[in-house]
Structure formats: structure tokens, C-alpha cells
Amino acid sequence: MSVWDDLVGQGPVVEQLATAAEAGAGALAGDERAAAGMTHAWLFTGPPGSGRSTAARAFAAALQCREAPRGCGHCASCHQALQGTHADIEVVRPTGLSYGVKETRELVLRAASSPSGGRWQVVLFEDADRATEAAANALLKAIEEPPPRTVWLLCSPSPEDLVTTIRSRCRLVTLRTPPASAVADVLIRRDGIDPETAEAAARAAQGDIGRARRLATDQETRRRRGEMLALPGRLTGVAPAVNAAAALVAAAEADAKATTEELNATETAELRRALGESEKGRMPRGTAGALKELEDRQKSRATRVKRDSLDRALLDLASYYRDVLALQLGSAVDLVNTDRAAELRSVASAGTPEETLRRLEAIMECRGRLDANVNPLLAVEAMTLALRTG
Amino acid sequence: MSGPVVGRCRGRRRGGPETVFGALAGRESWHAAGVPADPLTLIVGDEELLAERAVGEVVAAARADDPETEVVDLTPGGLEPGRLAELTSPSLFGGGKVLVLRSAQDLGKDLIAEVVAYAKRPADDIALVAVHAGGAKGKALVDGLAKAGARRVTCSKITKAGERVAFVRAEVRRSGGAISEDAARGLIEAVGNDLRELASACSQLVSDTGGKVDDEAVARYYRGRAEVSGFTVADKAVEGRLAEALEQLRWALATGTPPVLIVSALAQGVRGLAKVGGAPRGVRGAGLAKELGMPPWKIERVQRQLRGWTADGVAQALSVVAEADAQVKGGAADPAYALEKAVAQITAARGTR
Numbered sequence: 001m002s003v004w005d006d007l008v009g010q011g012p013v014v015e016q017l018a019t020a021a022e023a024g025a026g027a028l029a030g031d032e033r034a035a036a037g038m039t040h041a042w043l044f045t046g047p048p049g050s051g052r053s054t055a056a057r058a059f060a061a062a063l064q065c066r067e068a069p070r071g072c073g074h075c076a077s078c079h080q081a082l083q084g085t086h087a088d089i090e091v092v093r094p095t096g097l098s099y100g101v102k103e104t105r106e107l108v109l110r111a112a113s114s115p116s117g118g119r120w121q122v123v124l125f126e127d128a129d130r131a132t133e134a135a136a137n138a139l140l141k142a143i144e145e146p147p148p149r150t151v152w153l154l155c156s157p158s159p160e161d162l163v164t165t166i167r168s169r170c171r172l173v174t175l176r177t178p179p180a181s182a183v184a185d186v187l188i189r190r191d192g193i194d195p196e197t198a199e200a201a202a203r204a205a206q207g208d209i210g211r212a213r214r215l216a217t218d219q220e221t222r223r224r225r226g227e228m229l230a231l232p233g234r235l236t237g238v239a240p241a242v243n244a245a246a247a248l249v250a251a252a253e254a255d256a257k258a259t260t261e262e263l264n265a266t267e268t269a270e271l272r273r274a275l276g277e278s279e280k281g282r283m284p285r286g287t288a289g290a291l292k293e294l295e296d297r298q299k300s301r302a303t304r305v306k307r308d309s310l311d312r313a314l315l316d317l318a319s320y321y322r323d324v325l326a327l328q329l330g331s332a333v334d335l336v337n338t339d340r341a342a343e344l345r346s347v348a349s350a351g352t353p354e355e356t357l358r359r360l361e362a363i364m365e366c367r368g369r370l371d372a373n374v375n376p377l378l379a380v381e382a383m384t385l386a387l388r389t390g
Numbered sequence: 391m392s393g394p395v396v397g398r399c400r401g402r403r404r405g406g407p408e409t410v411f412g413a414l415a416g417r418e419s420w421h422a423a424g425v426p427a428d429p430l431t432l433i434v435g436d437e438e439l440l441a442e443r444a445v446g447e448v449v450a451a452a453r454a455d456d457p458e459t460e461v462v463d464l465t466p467g468g469l470e471p472g473r474l475a476e477l478t479s480p481s482l483f484g485g486g487k488v489l490v491l492r493s494a495q496d497l498g499k500d501l502i503a504e505v506v507a508y509a510k511r512p513a514d515d516i517a518l519v520a521v522h523a524g525g526a527k528g529k530a531l532v533d534g535l536a537k538a539g540a541r542r543v544t545c546s547k548i549t550k551a552g553e554r555v556a557f558v559r560a561e562v563r564r565s566g567g568a569i570s571e572d573a574a575r576g577l578i579e580a581v582g583n584d585l586r587e588l589a590s591a592c593s594q595l596v597s598d599t600g601g602k603v604d605d606e607a608v609a610r611y612y613r614g615r616a617e618v619s620g621f622t623v624a625d626k627a628v629e630g631r632l633a634e635a636l637e638q639l640r641w642a643l644a645t646g647t648p649p650v651l652i653v654s655a656l657a658q659g660v661r662g663l664a665k666v667g668g669a670p671r672g673v674r675g676a677g678l679a680k681e682l683g684m685p686p687w688k689i690e691r692v693q694r695q696l697r698g699w700t701a702d703g704v705a706q707a708l709s710v711v712a713e714a715d716a717q718v719k720g721g722a723a724d725p726a727y728a729l730e731k732a733v734a735q736i737t738a739a740r741g742t743r
Contacts, residue, residue: 238701239668242661374715378657382712385664385705 003058003071003078007051008186008209009178016173017055021062021070024151028119039171041143041152043128045159046175049208052155053126055175057082060089060122060153077117088115089122094130096300097307101134108142111150121150128154129161136163143169177207180334187216203336206319211312224251228316229337232347232387241384248313248384249377256306264298307370310380318363320344321356328353362386428541429512431519434532435545439585441521444543445490448519452488456515459486466496474504478513486515494520495528506534548585554578561589562603567596569603576605580612618642620655623733628659628695628707632737639733649718649725653711656732660707663699666692703742710735 004014019037026034042059044052061081062071072078080086090110092099107123115121125131131139143152143166152170159167183202186209187193193201193216204225205212214221231248235241271294275287283291319336326333327348335341348356366383370376428451433444452459462477469491477489491497497505505520512518522532524546536542548554558574569577569592581591591612599607618641626635642652665682666689679686714732718725 237668238664238704241705242664242668369712369716372716372721373719374712375654375657378654378708378712378715381657381661381664382709385708388705 002069002073003061003065003082005073006054007058009182010051010055010175013055013173013175017059017062018070021059021065024063024120025070040146040150041170042154042173043159043162043167043170044153044155044173044175045157047177047207048157049205049210049212050175050177051209052157052175053124055173056124056126056153056155057084057089057091060086060124060151063120063122063151064088064117066119086117088117088120089124092123092125094127095304096297097130097304098300099127099131099135101132101138104131104135104138108138111142111152112147114147115149119149121147122153123150124153124155126155129156131162133163136166140165140169178209180207183207183209183212187212191217193217200339203334203338204319206336224313225316228313229320229340231317231384232320232389233343235384235388237388238385241388242381245377245381245384248310248380252306252309252313252376255309256302259305260298260302264302267294267298306376310370310376311367314363314367314383318360321360321363324348324351325353325356325360328356359387429514429517430509430535430538430540431517431543432532432535432540433519433521433543433545434524435543435547436523437545437547437585439589440545444545445519445521448517449488452486452517456486459488461488461490463490463492465492466494466498466501469497469501471500471504474501474508478508478516478518480513480515484515486517488517488519491518491520494522494531495525497528497531499530502528502531502534505531506538509535509538509540512538551578554583554588557585558588558592561592562596565593565596567592567599567601567603569595570605573603573605573608576608577612580608582617618645618647620647620652621659623652624655624659625691625695627656627733627736628663628699628740630698630737630740632734635733635737636730639729643726643729649729650715652729653715653718653732656714656736657708657711659695660704660711660736662688662692663696664704664708667696667699667701667704698740700742703739706742707736707739710739 004018007014020039023034023037027038042056044056046052046055058071061073061078064077064081064086065071065075066077067075073082077086081089084091090107092107107125111121111123113121142150146152154162154166154170156162159172180199180202183205184195184198187198187201188195191213197216198212201212201216204215215225231244234244268291271291272283275290276284278284320340323335323337323340323344324347326335327344328351335344337344362383366379369379369382428448431444431448433441435441449459449461464473464477474489477487481487491505494505505518509518520531520535520540522528548557555571555574555578558577559569559571562569562574577591577595578588581587595603595607595611598611618638620642623635623638623642626638639652643649662684665684669678669682673681675686679689682689684692710732714728717728722728
């Protein structure tokens with residue numbers, strides 16, 4: 001067992017990181033030559049679900065590990081690192097829509113402290129692409145010349161998601177989309193899922209391990225995906241398209257509510273208590289601002305959950321048209337939605353590749369609009385209308 | 391914060407009896423004839439101007455009886471338990487009092503009980519006025535005072551256009567003038583929906599024109615549009631009246647309607663077309679309204695607007711609106727231009743075959 005076990009189908013990356021961890025240990029021991037193999041800023045990129053943050057966490061664990069080989073996976077340090085409780089590994093996971101400059105400045109300050117365990121002070125910044133431009137600029141100096149023992153691990157879907165100035169200061173680690181068979185393997189081996197379900201889930205998730213696991217284990221996720229794939233067949237006219245859009249957005253809203261409502265209530269209650277709520281529920285003076293700030297954060301989180309949920313649905317929808325296009329062009333790739341092969345075939349023969357491409361374009365445009373903060377209902381309506389067949 | 395706001399109303403009257411109590415000009419004599427102020431008055435409603443007037447009436451009635459009457463304004467924040475008893479106990483120096491309980495809906499349970507208890511045995515020389523914003527909050531007070539026989543004055547917000555016209559006409563009549571319905575409509579369009587502003591505009595017009603307020607007088611003193619909502623723009627746009635739509639759009643932007651709201655109104659307009667246009671045939675009236683989740687009058691209007699629209703046209707128009715939304719939210723350098731373009735494209739989409 002080692003910390004690298006969770007990285008699926010990423011052989012070259014594991015090798016690169018293990019070497020770097022070894023070099024890092026050499027640098028700590030004062031070996032000047034070895035130090036060249038290690039650097040202070042890393043950028044982990046790869047498609048969603050390929051395991052960017054998993055890779056970064058494993059690397060962080062390997063850096064902190066005192067055993068050989070680095071990243072043994074059974075020492076106390078490795079265990080803490082993988083559990084996210086290691087004192088010298090700071091994990092930043094933006095839950096809101098963006099990560100602001102104020103938070104970043106505080107982060108830079110914390111990152112400058114020296115490691116309590118005597119090895120490295122690691123800052124693992126998941127979704128670094130959520131940092132605003134101002135935040136990225138605040139990071140710049142810290143990433144360029146960090147204190148000798150500080151290591152930055154940034155994760156983003158692609159290097160282009162970060163400003164050039166940050167990109168150029170990081171060593172790049174590129175993860176690839178793991179093949180469906182490797183994903184299915186993990187599901188069978190680690191989660192004990194039967195091979196057939198694992199196969200189907202892995203194909204449907206298109207390399208996203210987390211999503212594959214949810215699809216394999218969660219009935220609701222499967223149902224939602226099935227519903228999404230049934231959508232194109234129902235878009236026969238203007239009114240069905242508008243209704244389908246409304247249903248889609250309502251489902252995303254319900255998602256956001258389910259995930260955030262309880263959490264919000266607990267957080268608010270905790271903050272109110274901490275600020276000195278009286279027994280009658282009155283708040284002392286001057287605390288309204290803090291409560292408002294929490295409310296804003298919660299709202300931003302809910303919006304993000306809603307957007308993510310919509311985006312997942314749109315990707316499922318895109319996979320449908322991707323299959324249609326593959327059939328129309330007669331390319332020799334596996335279908336993502338094998339269970340709908342018959343329907344896909346009939347849709348493929350009824351239309352032209354140009355139409356399918358136009359539909360895919362509409363889906364991607366909708367994703368772009370959602371990202372640009374367009375009213376979700378409006379963006380989705382424009383898309384379903386473009387997808388409609390009648 | 392601080393204790394109750396105690397204001398000697400005499401000072402305020404000197405400040406401007408015309409604006410605050412202007413409407414009572416004709417009634418002073420009526421009060422002077424010796425009708426005393428009611429011991430208990432309950433004002434329910436959220437239209438501030440009307441509530442203020444009702445309070446003013448009580449004060450004026452009390453003043454007519456006894457010019458030395460003191461007026462005490464009380465807010466829930468400044469009302470502690472026992473304070474009411476202190477204020478309502480007989481004064482050593484005599485003299486009447488008007489107690490005005492503002493925002494009575496925010497009173498706590500104990501204080502409501504105190505007020506209601508007092509209402510059962512009101513003091514002779516004290517008039518209590520409770521101003522309640524309406525709604526379920528603090529309902530115990532409304533019920534309690536009603537039971538104790540308080541005079542109830544309802545001042546709900548005026549929401550319908552017709553009521554607003556009636557208000558303006560009544561207002562002008564009150565100031566001793568006359569206004570035609572058209573002129574009243576024009577005035578509302580120019581001044582906006584705020585009753586205070588309308589009231590002061592009415593009295594100003596009467597004093598400027600000497601009583602007879604007609605279209606011409608309104609046009610001379612008030613020009614332009616006070617409020618243009620995005621919905622007006624949207625209606626003109628989906629009806630294909632480009633010139634009018636653009637005119638309304640400019641007005642809306644000039645009077646400070648946020649572009650985002652205009653886009654959302656455009657979206658609603660086009661969405662309405664899609665919904666009503668695609669509704670199953672054979673369903674009518676209330677059934678259709680339920681199916682679409684729209685009020686019947688709106689469905690009727692959308693059905694009229696649907697003339698000239700095709701399915702492709704609607705799809706195209708909605709896509710235009712989505713694009714405009716992205717643009718007004720930072721995607722374009724000039725939101726006003728983005729909106730004008732969207733309006734033009736919507737009217738163009740209407741002709742799409």
C-alpha cells in the first residue's frame with residue numbers, strides 16, 4: 001500500500017511525483033544536487049475526475065513522509081496527510097463562486113510560516129481557477145519566491161485557467177483521462193461493485209472516477225442521468241422545450257437546497273451562538289455585519305452547487321449528442337451510452353452531422369453562459385429551444 | 391438606543407401644515423364643531439401617507455378640543471414595560487395627550503398585553519393611536535384593540551392603476567380643484583407611483599393653476615416619464631413595435647431601471663409567447679391558466695401578442711435575450727447598446743417565417 005494507490009491510470013505522473021518527493025527529501029538532507037529535482041510550485045492539471053487533488057494530496061503526503069520509499073501510506077504522517085489532518089498541509093477548497101483577494105492575502109501569510117514537523121509547509125489549493133484575477137495577483141509574489149520550506153500545489157482543469165504569470169512559475173503535472181477499463185477496475189477492486197455495473201458506470205462517467213462511483217452506488221444519480229438522456233426525445237416543440245428547461249433548472253435548485261440547507265442552518269446557529277445570541281434570540285449590536293457576510297457566503301455556495309449540478313446535467317446531455325455524432329460519422333469509438341444504442345442509431349440516421357454539431361455547440365454555449373452568470377432558466381431555455389426537433 | 395421619541399406636534403405643524411395635513415383643510419371646521427378625538431384608534435395598512443394622515447386627523451381632533459394637547463410618538467424600541475402605564479396615568483398639570491404607537495406590529499407579546507389591557511379601560515383625556523402595518527405580525531394587538539371598540543382605519547397600499555387615478559382626483563378635489571381622468575393619468579405617468587409625491591404634485595398643481603387642472607396644465611408642469619418598467623419595453627418589443635419599444639427602453643434606462651431587470655422582463659415576455667403558443671389546443675380559460683401558471687388576463691394579452699410569431703422566431707428571440715443577459719452582466723462594454731440591439735433583434739425575429 002502506498003499513497004499513490006488512489007491515482008488511477010496515471011503511471012507517468014506517479015513516477016514524476018515520486019522522483020520529486022525523493023529529491024525533496026534529498027534537498028532537506030542538504031544534498032544540493034538532488035534539490036534540482038524538487039521545486040516550490042506545482043500545477044496539477046487534468047480533466048474533471050482525473051484526480052488532480054488526489055494526486056496533489058498524495059504528493060503532499062510523500063513530501064511529508066519520513067519512510068522509504070516516500071509516501072509509504074502506513075506511517076502516521078501519511079495517514080494524517082490523506083485524512084487531511086496534517087499540521088503542515090493546508091488544504092484550500094473554495095466552496096463559493098470565487099476565491100477573493102482578501103482570503104488569498106491571509107493564505108499567503110499562513111503559507112509563510114515554517115513547518116512544525118520540520119519538513120515542508122505545503123499549501124494545496126484545489127480549484128485554483130476559482131481565484132479572481134486580483135487574488136491571482138496576490139498569490140504571484142508568494143509563489144514566485146516562497147520561504148525555503150514552502151511548497152505550493154495548485155490544481156486547475158487546464159493550465160490556461162490560470163494567468164500566464166502564475167502558470168510560468170509552476171512545474172506542470174498533467175493528468176490524463178483514465179481509460180474506462182481502469183476506472184471500472186478501481187470500482188470493482190475498491191468499492192466491491194459488480195463488474196457489469198462498474199463497466200457501465202465507468203463508461204458513462206467518461207473517466208471521472210468520483211462520478212463513476214456515484215453512478216455505480218447511488219440510485220438517485222443514475223435516475224437523474226437517465227432522465228437527462230431521455231430529454232432529447234421529448235424536445236419536440238417550443239412548449240416542451242420551455243417546460244423541460246424549467247424542470248431542469250428546478251431540479252438543480254432542489255439539488256442546491258438539499259445540499260446546503262442543513263449546513264446553512266447549522267452554520268448560522270453556530271455563528272449566532274458564537275456572537276452572543278441571547279436566550280430570546282436577540283443578537284447583540286454590531287453583529288449584523290458578520291451574519292450578513294455568512295449569508296453572502298452561503299448564497300454564493302448555493303449558486304455554485306446549483307451551477308455544478310446543471311453543468312453535470314449538460315455534460316450528460318452532451319454525451320448523448322457525442323454518441324449521435326460518432327454514429328453519424330461512423331467513427332470507431334465506443335459509445336458512452338451503450339444502453340441507448342438503438343435510440344441513438346435512429347436519431348443518428350434521422351439527422352445530419354451538421355445538425356448534431358450545432359446542438360453540441362448550443363450545449364457548450366449554454367455552459368459558457370451559465371459561467372457568465374446568465375440567468376440559469378434563460379440560458380437553459382435558449383439551449384433546449386436550439387436542441388428541439390420540431 | 392434612546393427613549394421614546396417625544397415630539398410636540400405644534401412645532402411640526404408650524405413646519406408645514408399644507409403638506410402633512412393639507413387634506414384636512416376642509417375638515418378643520420368639522421372638528422372645531424366639538425367632535426372629540428376617539429379614545430382608541432387603530433390604523434391598519436402599509437401606505438405611509440394615508441396612515442400619517444389618519445394620525446394627523448386624530449391629533450387635529452384632539453387639538454380642536456384642547457390646543458394644549460401633547461403628542462407623544464412611541465416606537466417599539468423605546469417602549470419598556472410600564473412606560474405605557476406611566477404615560478397614561480393622570481398628569482399633575484392636566485391637559486390631554488395623544489399617544490401614537492408607531493410600527494405597532496413590532497411590539498412584543500408583553501407590551502401588546504399591556505396595550506390591550508389599557509384599551510379595556512382607556513383614560514378620559516388620552517387618545518391612543520396604534521399604527522399597524524397589517525399582516526399577521528402582531529395580530530393580537532389588532533384583535534385586542536378591535537374588541538375594545540377601537541375605531542379602525544384601513545390604509546392599504548394602492549396597487550391598481552384605477553385606484554391611483556381615483557386617488558389623484560380625490561386629492562385635487564381636496565385641495566379645491568378639479569382634474570380630468572386623462573390629466574390624472576398623465577400626471578401619474580410623469581410623477582410616478584409614490585403617493586406622497588403625487589399628493590404634493592396635486593396640491594402644487596391646484597395652487598399653480600388656480601383650481602382647474604387639465605391635460606395642458608399637467609403637460610406644462612410635468613414632462614417625461616417617472617417610471618418605465620421593463621415590462622412596457624417587453625410588451626412593445628414582442629408586439630413588433632420597434633420605434634415605441636426603443637423609446638420606452640430609453641426612458642427606462644434614463645429613469646434608472648437596471649438593465650438586468652429589463653432583460654428579465656424581455657425574457658418573461660418571450661417565454662410567455664413560447665408557453666402560450668405551445669399550449670395544448672382545446673384547453674381554455676381557467677384550465678389553461680392553471681396549466682401555464684399564468685393569470686387569465688395575461689394569457690389573453692399574450693394570445694393577442696402571438697400574432698405574427700412562429701416557433702422558430704420565438705426560439706431565436708429567446709436566444710437573443712439570453713445573449714443580452716450575458717452582455718448586460720459584464721459581457722459587453724455598453725449594456726444600453728446591448729439592450730437596444732436585443733430589442734431590435736426581437737422585433738426582427740417576429741417576422742421570421
